[in-house]
Amino acid sequence: MPRTARQLDLRRLVPVLLAWPVVAFWGLVAPVWVVALVALVAIGAATVAIAGRAHAVLRAVALAGAVLALLLGAAAAHRAVASAGPLGALAAERAVVTLRATVAAEPRPVRTDHGGGSAGGGAPALSLVRLEVSEVAGRGRATVVDSPVLVIGRGADWSALHWHDEVEAVVRLEPAEPGDDVVAVAAPKGAVRVVSRAGGVFAAADIVRERFRAATDPVWADARGLVPALVVGDTSRTPPDLTVAMLDTGLSHLSAVSGSNVTFVLASVMWACSLVGVRRRWRAPVAVLALLGFVILARPEPSVVRAAVMGLVGLLALSTSRRRAGIPALAGAVMVLLVGDPWLARSYGFALSSLATLGLLVLAPPWGRAVARVLPGPLKPLGPVLAIPVAAQAVCAPVVVPLQGSVSLVAVLANLLAAPFVAPTTVVGVAVAIVSVAWTTGASWLAWGAAVPAQAIGAVARWCSGLPFGSVAWGESAGAAVLLAVITVLVIALAPWAWHRTRHRPTVAVAVVVLTAGMAVPTTPIAWPPPGWVLIACDVGQGDGLVVDNGDGHVVVIDTGPEPELMRRCLDRVGATVVDLVVLTHYHADHVGGLTAVLERPVTEIRASPVLDPPAEARRVSSLAAAHRTPLGELRAGESLTVGGVSADVWWPARRIDAGSVPNNGSVVLTMHVRGVSILLAGDIEREAAAQVLRESQLDPSRWGSIDVLKVAHHGSGNRDDRILDRVAGRLAVISVGQGNDYGHPAPATMKALQDRGFAVHRTDTEGDIAIVTDGTEVSAVSG
Structure with a gap:
């Protein structure tokens, strides 16, 4: 083992890594007073243990107790401050209120109008804006608060906001999911007013x-x-x-301000200082000033501050004179950041950033030297450059698996x-x-x-x-992640021995490679779509895009996703040549944004919800249909359709519901019948519409018994009616949802409700395209 590896000091990092999941999975969801009580117990245990500080075990217990107490205490304090005031109660009542707040993060566009323009003039159709609310007025009183709220804003006025703008807006509040880093989710009831700019x-x-x-x-x-x-x-x-x-x-981490970006900037500043002759004692202050300027330029949001801290730690990893301080610095950085923002414990981005920095500290230096030894003389400096991404990928892969359900090769x-x-x-x-x-x-x-x-x-x-x-x-389960972590550790531990044996017994190594390759090569041709497919839930991100097989290249499309490119790719993969029918369940952009890609093929007819909300998207769809001379009609409860070998029964909407989200509750709900398989497509309906669907279905209760597959409503939102799950006969569920979406979809409570009822759940965010297939007797799901 290299000498530097033996000198790594993990004593400070291990307690932080042990306390991290306690905060993530318990400290942010348990009652605040219970979290505070456990923090007091932990600090008491640390105090008792410190009395036996001469013993190494007791010193370790004392340190672990102190770290746990600090992080849980910080979580309890942050939650207590955020939940103080009436916002939580108003959200539970779904009240309409006036907020005065500061923009805490740059608006993040979720969907972009690619369909030929909109009233927004090409601006993002939907933006997520995190606000720090300072005053809320509702139910006849105004209250000063200090609480975070996530606004899902539509239009250019929300997307044009900047960090630290002070704004005022009228919104309808919705309760946030347990453990979220916001107190409520808000939907604007009008334009936002900018009170002052940063x-x-x-x-x-x-x-x-x-x-x-x-x-x-x-x-x-x-x-x-x-x-x-x-x-x-x-x-x-x-x-x-x-x-x-x-x-x-696996390159998406480059498209965000990360610790590696900051490290490169700081390293180049230090190099420039040495090049122009700046004295060594002044280089650190110059680098700090450069870092401050970089943070201001990139916006001092939590993600940027996190990247700046991790970049400083990464710079230690690149410094041969300070590398031993890297691990303690990483432990301190993680602890400080979790104290400042406990919800980072639930952030995949923070976990990946921390692990990548750990790989940079522990694995990259020895691997870089090993790679440099086998490279020709002029290429030896590339050793560390090549080792860094491999080290980062090795330590991050087990965390990425639950997000993707696959290991990228x-x-x-x-x-x-x-x-x-x-x-x-x-x-x-x-x-x-x-x-x-x-x-x-x-x-x-x-x-x-x-x-x-x-x-x-x-x-x-x-x-x-x-x-x-x-x-x-x-697989995306915790067990799959643990298995990959164990395999990764074994591979890293055994790699030097395997390399040594390979050099001395090359024939054995070649035999192992050939045998492994032979076992890995599939015995049947890889094809998509799979034989016997009846429906494919396309991986279109945070939205719905479904394709039903109607034979000989003909398909029926239900919703088109948020972007044309993703929908186009899915239709190309299934070999769709003619679209016999397009059903648009409702007019939200994540269901109609990709319509232009569908209309690139011959389309016989479009049928959509009669609830023309949002109006701008409804007008855009109407314009597209007119431009392509495609008939556009409505679908209402009680109608039946037959298109080739596909038939459908429409369950909803029977009328407009003004409670909750009007467009979502106006979603078309229907059952598709394809070669003996019945699929319930629930659109984005919420509790109000779900209750009406259940009430209307009492006239024909037998319809539930024929359903084989459920397309879960609203991407697995927690705003649901579990009585629908109880009625569905089949135990196969599909959730069309975007990876890393900011809504928390699918909600943990929804996943639990499905699993408690025995559903086999398949998700596009972790499996990609999902095909429902049948052999005439059994119905199953295949990931593509």
């Missing part, structure tokens, strides 16, 4: 960002999206298909190929941002220096996403 250096940072975007306008499309993404986390101009390719290849290759281009893109991109302040033309010329490596990153993502056998299905 001024000073933050206003200057906005100007720099705008000029930075202008400087990168002339470059290629992929580079135009990637350069701002790598430098300041601005992904607004990244092409949608490139975003998908980067997700598929191209992620390591993609990261290896992209790694040499990340640093020049980031460093030159920062220079472009600085130069653009005073000289936009010069910055535009310099932008080509960042565009070339950025374009190479895009090319790597696109090429690797097209490789066959890009991933292996693994």
Whole structure:
């Protein structure tokens, strides 16, 4: 074992790693007073144990107790402050209130209108805006509070907000899921009013960002999206298909402000200081000032602050003189960040960032030296560069598995190929941002220096996403993640021995490789769609896009997802040539945004909900149908359809419901009957519409007994009526939901309700495209 590895001090990190899941899975959901009580007990145990500090075990117990007490105490305190005041009660009543708040994070576009324009003029149709509410007025009184709320805003007024703007808006509150980092979720009832803008250096940072975007306008499309993404986390101009390719290849972490970006910036600042002769004692202050400027430019939001802290720790990992301090620094950084924001304990991004930094500290240095030893002389400096992405992938893979349900076989290759281009893109991109302040033309010329490596990153993502056998299905359960972690540890531990044996007995090594390859090659041809498929839930992100087989390339489409590219890809994969019918369950953008891709093929007819809400999307769909000369009609409860070999019975809507979400409760609910398989498609209905569906179905209770498959309503939202689950005869459920969505879909309570009733649940966020197949007797699901 290398000497540096033996010197790693894990005593401070282990207690933090042990306390982390306690906070994530219990401290953020248990009653606040219970969490506070356990924190007091933990600090008491630490105090007792410290009395026996001469004993190593007692010292470890004392440290673990102190860390647990600190993190649980911080969680209890944050939750107590956030929940103080009437917001929680108003949310439970779904009250309409007036909020005065500060924008706590830049608006995040969820869906983009690709359908030929809208009233928003190309602005994001839906934006997630986190607000820190300072005053709430509702039910006849105004109260000063300090509580976070997530607003799901539609239109340019919400998407144009900036960090730290002070705003006022009338919204309808909804309760948040247990453990969420917000007290409530809000839907606006009108336009937002900006009371005041963030001024000073933050206003200057906005100007720099705008000029930075202008400087990168002339470059290629992929580079135009990637350069701002790598430098300041601005992904607004990244092409949608490139975003998908980067997700598929494990490169999406590059398109956000991460610890690696900060490390590259700080390392380049330190190198520049040495190049111009800055004395060693002044280099650290200069780097800190550069870091402060970077954080202001990228916005001092929690994710950026987290990246800055992890970047400082990463810089320690790259410093040979301070590497031993890396592990204690990482432990301290994680603990400080969890004290400041306990909800980071539930953040996949924070977990991946921390683990990647751990890999950088523990695995990258020895692996970099090992790789350098086998490289030719001029290429030896590439050893650490090649080792960093492999180390990060090794430690992060077990955490990624629950999100994807598969192990990427191209992620390591993609990261290896992209790694040499990340640093020049980031460093030159920062220079472009600085130069653009005073000289936009010069910055535009310099932008080509960042565009070339950025374009190479895009090319790597696109090429690797097209490789066959890009991933292996693994499963998304906790057991699957633990199994992958154990296998990873065994591979890392046994790799030096295997390498040694390979050099001395190469024939044995070749035999093992051949045998493994033979076992891995499938014995049946890989095909998509699978034989016997009747319906495919397309992986269209946070939305619905379903395709029903009608034979000989003919299909029926139910909803079209949020973006044309993802829907187009799904239709191409199934070999759809003619669309006999399109059913749009309702007019939310995540169900109609991809309609343009469907209309690229001959479409016989479109039928949609009679509830024309949101009006802008309803008008857009009508315009598209008229432009393609495709009939557009409505679907109402009681109607029946027959299209080729597919028939359908419409259960809802019978009337408009003004309670809850009007568009969601106006969703078309129907059963599709395909080659003996009946599928209940529940749209996005909420409790109110679900109760009406149940009431109407009392006229014919037998209809529930024929259902084989349930398409779960509203992406697994917690706003549901479990009586529907009780009535459905089949025990197969499909949830169409986007990976890492900000709504918390599917809700843990919904997953538990399904599992308690014996449903086999399949999710597009973890399995990709899901096909419902039948052999004439059995109905099952196959992931693609």
